[in-house]
Amino acid sequence: MAKKYNFFAGPAILPQEVMKKAQAELLDFNGIGLSIMEISHRSKDFEAVINGAETKIRTLLGVPENFSVMFLQGGASLQFGMIPMNLLIGKKADYVNTGAWAKKAIKEAKLFGMVNVAASSEDKNFSYIPETFNFTADAQYVHITSNETIGGVQWMNFPETNSVPLIIDMSSDIFSRKIDFKNIGMIYAGAQKNIGPAGATLVIMRNDLVEACADGLTTMLSYKTHAKEKSMYNTPPCFIIYIIKLVMEWIESHGGLAGIEKINNEKAKTLYDAIDGSNGYFKGTAALKDRSKMNVTFRLPSEELEEKFINEAKKAGFIGLKGHRSVGGCRASLYNAMSLEGVSELTQFMKKFAAENK
Amino acid sequence: MAKKYNFFAGPAILPQEVMKKAQAELLDFNGIGLSIMEISHRSKDFEAVINGAETKIRTLLGVPENFSVMFLQGGASLQFGMIPMNLLIGKKADYVNTGAWAKKAIKEAKLFGMVNVAASSEDKNFSYIPETFNFTADAQYVHITSNETIGGVQWMNFPETNSVPLIIDMSSDIFSRKIDFKNIGMIYAGAQKNIGPAGATLVIMRNDLVEACADGLTTMLSYKTHAKEKSMYNTPPCFIIYIIKLVMEWIESHGGLAGIEKINNEKAKTLYDAIDGSNGYFKGTAALKDRSKMNVTFRLPSEELEEKFINEAKKAGFIGLKGHRSVGGCRASLYNAMSLEGVSELTQFMKKFAAENK
Numbered sequence: 001m002a003k004k005y006n007f008f009a010g011p012a013i014l015p016q017e018v019m020k021k022a023q024a025e026l027l028d029f030n031g032i033g034l035s036i037m038e039i040s041h042r043s044k045d046f047e048a049v050i051n052g053a054e055t056k057i058r059t060l061l062g063v064p065e066n067f068s069v070m071f072l073q074g075g076a077s078l079q080f081g082m083i084p085m086n087l088l089i090g091k092k093a094d095y096v097n098t099g100a101w102a103k104k105a106i107k108e109a110k111l112f113g114m115v116n117v118a119a120s121s122e123d124k125n126f127s128y129i130p131e132t133f134n135f136t137a138d139a140q141y142v143h144i145t146s147n148e149t150i151g152g153v154q155w156m157n158f159p160e161t162n163s164v165p166l167i168i169d170m171s172s173d174i175f176s177r178k179i180d181f182k183n184i185g186m187i188y189a190g191a192q193k194n195i196g197p198a199g200a201t202l203v204i205m206r207n208d209l210v211e212a213c214a215d216g217l218t219t220m221l222s223y224k225t226h227a228k229e230k231s232m233y234n235t236p237p238c239f240i241i242y243i244i245k246l247v248m249e250w251i252e253s254h255g256g257l258a259g260i261e262k263i264n265n266e267k268a269k270t271l272y273d274a275i276d277g278s279n280g281y282f283k284g285t286a287a288l289k290d291r292s293k294m295n296v297t298f299r300l301p302s303e304e305l306e307e308k309f310i311n312e313a314k315k316a317g318f319i320g321l322k323g324h325r326s327v328g329g330c331r332a333s334l335y336n337a338m339s340l341e342g343v344s345e346l347t348q349f350m351k352k353f354a355a356e357n358k
Numbered sequence: 359m360a361k362k363y364n365f366f367a368g369p370a371i372l373p374q375e376v377m378k379k380a381q382a383e384l385l386d387f388n389g390i391g392l393s394i395m396e397i398s399h400r401s402k403d404f405e406a407v408i409n410g411a412e413t414k415i416r417t418l419l420g421v422p423e424n425f426s427v428m429f430l431q432g433g434a435s436l437q438f439g440m441i442p443m444n445l446l447i448g449k450k451a452d453y454v455n456t457g458a459w460a461k462k463a464i465k466e467a468k469l470f471g472m473v474n475v476a477a478s479s480e481d482k483n484f485s486y487i488p489e490t491f492n493f494t495a496d497a498q499y500v501h502i503t504s505n506e507t508i509g510g511v512q513w514m515n516f517p518e519t520n521s522v523p524l525i526i527d528m529s530s531d532i533f534s535r536k537i538d539f540k541n542i543g544m545i546y547a548g549a550q551k552n553i554g555p556a557g558a559t560l561v562i563m564r565n566d567l568v569e570a571c572a573d574g575l576t577t578m579l580s581y582k583t584h585a586k587e588k589s590m591y592n593t594p595p596c597f598i599i600y601i602i603k604l605v606m607e608w609i610e611s612h613g614g615l616a617g618i619e620k621i622n623n624e625k626a627k628t629l630y631d632a633i634d635g636s637n638g639y640f641k642g643t644a645a646l647k648d649r650s651k652m653n654v655t656f657r658l659p660s661e662e663l664e665e666k667f668i669n670e671a672k673k674a675g676f677i678g679l680k681g682h683r684s685v686g687g688c689r690a691s692l693y694n695a696m697s698l699e700g701v702s703e704l705t706q707f708m709k710k711f712a713a714e715n716k
């Protein structure tokens with residue numbers, strides 16, 4: 001079987017080393033004669049897994065001590081509702097509208113309080129990140145989406161919010177680069193891009209915000225519950241958390257986030273260079289300054305050629321290159337587990353395709 | 359390595375055939391060169407998995423056509439809140455209090471509407487299932503817990519609710535026996551006992567109840583969303599759903615629920631016979647008529663002997679026999695994947711222990 005490269009926007013590929021280790025110990029974890037899927041979440045073996053995953057996350061991201069790390073469920077989509085339910089009720093928050101994911105977060109927040117859209121890039125089909133913001137002085141928080149998978153834009157620097165807590169949906173670029181926790185009140189991310197398989201949501205929240213969460217919520221929807229019970233109020237998604245721990249070990253072995261960021265920069269440069277060096281055959285859709293290093297969006301001279309490109313690429317082993325149905329075109333997602341080799345091979349294929357399909 | 363038997367109340371063991379198949383295809387699913395964890399939830403390969411899982415669930419349980427099958431997240435604990443949030447707001451519902459799990463459901467429901475506890479077995483430490491009920495005529499629904507893992511009691515027959523929809527938390531005995539959907543409006547279950555690994559929640563809901571759900575809820579907490587989008591509003595826990603499909607195939611290969619129920623009856627009889635035939639050395643804690651076939655709770659002559667029994671059993675390869683910390687004693691959970699052989703070996707060990715520790 002020929003090697004396949006999966007450029008899907010998510011769930012994404014996982015590191016081969018991680019998958020091989022998971023396979024090797026799938027029937028017998030730690031020599032206990034049972035799978036990690038088959039033991040109590042209150043067992044010492046699983047406690048070591050979840051505590052180990054948390055410790056590695058804290059170390060890799062440099063999470064300050066006054067933050068809680070939680071493993072939840074329901075994806076970023078549930079967070080869109082949980083955040084305002086806990087922190088907004090009847091008050092004001094600022095949201096920056098940078099694309100489909102930000103819009104979903106805004107829609108849910110409006111169910112619970114007053115939402116000020118402090119900036120939007122909808123005027124240019126979400127092809128850039130705004131640089132000026134109409135922030136509210138008494139906002140409970142400012143919400144942004146660090147990377148938009150559909151428009152292919154990414155915040156290179158987070159906005160200055162002057163002591164208003166910044167809440168960031170990092171679903172599609174967490175662990176792809178170092179981050180500065182200054183201004184940050186909370187970050188969250190569905191696991192299925194850079195963290196692990198679908199089925200867990202990582203939430204990292206400053207403890208004063210946890211304390212400020214609304215009372216009277218149903219237990220499972222209160223961050224207070226999960227911070228206090230260290231993600232063990234009820235049975236967590238044990239196997240997903242186990243894979244997350246393995247992925248964190250893989251990141252460590254690649255020089256941590258500094259090492260990963262360097263490789264991600266090379267991967268993105270390789271692909272954007274191929275696009276920009278194609279004499280206009282391929283055209284990037286995002287503003288140069290805001291080009292995402294995770295999701296590279298581009299067009300070909302016609303929709304017919306795009307369809308042909310996507311199909312021939314698939315036959316050659318490069319799958320998932322179709323752009324999101326709402327915008328069309330092509331998209332290559334370069335999450336952490338995608339190798340530089342995979343990106344280089346894709347650019348070779350692109351060159352060949354362009355030469356043969358003038 | 360000696361064979362181990364895991365009698366934990368959950369997460370439970372999974373069938374060996376399932377684990378071996380999962381291991382064999384972990385790196386290459388369907389010959390696509392990628393793991394089931396590494397592909398888009400919108401891909402044809404995953405769609406076949408989730409549709410296949412649903413079809414098998416419908417066939418095995420005999421789910422009537424006017425019910426929706428949903429794969430959610432957050433465990434039964436999130437359902438405790440979602441049910442009243444969707445169906446109770448400001449109205450009345452009847453709950454039967456049979457133990458720790460029913461109590462949790464009651465606590466969450468009280469946040470949203472009026473709760474009538476129609477019967478309770480708290481007077482005898484939840485050691486039996488009530489038989490008379492003080493139902494409300496205009497209740498939105500009647501909620502029961504089909505099996506209580508801590509008290510070790512199980513409903514042998516569901517109550518007659520006279521057209522009021524019955525909502526049943528079946529987390530710990532779903533797929534252990536045939537069920538009659540008469541009166542049933544909804545059943546739900548965390549996956550980690552008889553369905554698969556922790557990380558998915560199965561919800562089966564009559565469509566008129568789906569339609570009756572409250573509007574204005576945050577999107578992810580509305581059953582309408584998940585019924586309409588067929589569990590694909592956002593990324594579902596793909597790998598867990600894949601294992602669920604394998605578990606359903608395993609149940610099929612054991613004669614469906616009729617076959618599984620027969621084995622479960624034998625397993626439970628074997629263990630209860632050993633308890634009842636021990637001349638009072640082992641004593642079952644549940645009322646005879648309500649003894650759970652999933653969680654067998656029993657005591658030894660003293661707490662010291664219980665501790666010794668649990669420790670020596672562990673050394674002999676029988677793990678997870680400690681009763682829940684809130685009640686003490688011993689508990690052996692006999693979920694579907696536990697073999698009759700495992701139960702027989704446990705009873706041999708019990709006999710030997712009793713003889714040696716008079």
